[in-house]
Amino acid sequence: MRMLLIHSDYLEYEVRDKALKNPEPISDEQRRGRLEEVLAVFTSVEKVDETNPDEVVEKAVAEIKDVASQVKTNRVFVYPFAHLSSELARPDVALKVLQKVEERLKEEGFEVKRAPFGYYKAFKLSCKGHPLAELSRTVVPSGEVVS
């Protein structure tokens, strides 16, 4: 899993067209979303993650918690982003992983939004620009190598 973590004044999105034949079903309310003072986590779930999705969820949550504590926010925006890797996991696996990351962050006390999966989306992002505002993290199941 590849993550680009951007500490932001805000992130907002609006759903546009389907990017998959069967995108995640969403309510009208989920067609737009916005969070302020947020750690935006743009995420590509990778093929290698399919060998142990549960483990990669836990590793991703640990990394997000670490960065969130460094930038002092408890608000996280999980954003599916298929552009950080050339070896993407199947959409059904990727969606489950991202849903689980959202669920586990909420269990850890974070305020979390997750952008809808399988769509093209317009988004606006305001990066804070401090030294820790732009970070990347890669996590893989144990025993796997980062390609």
Ligand SMILES: Nc1ncnc2c1ncn2[C@@H]1O[C@H](CO)[C@@H](NC(=O)[C@@H](N)CO)[C@H]1O
């Ligand atoms: N392995 C994967 N990891 C993360 N997201 C993935 C994925 N496989 C499919 N998606 C989702 O389907 C859209 C089309 O690839 C993706 N859409 C996007 O990435 C938008 N930024 C529009 O390009 C995404 O929602």
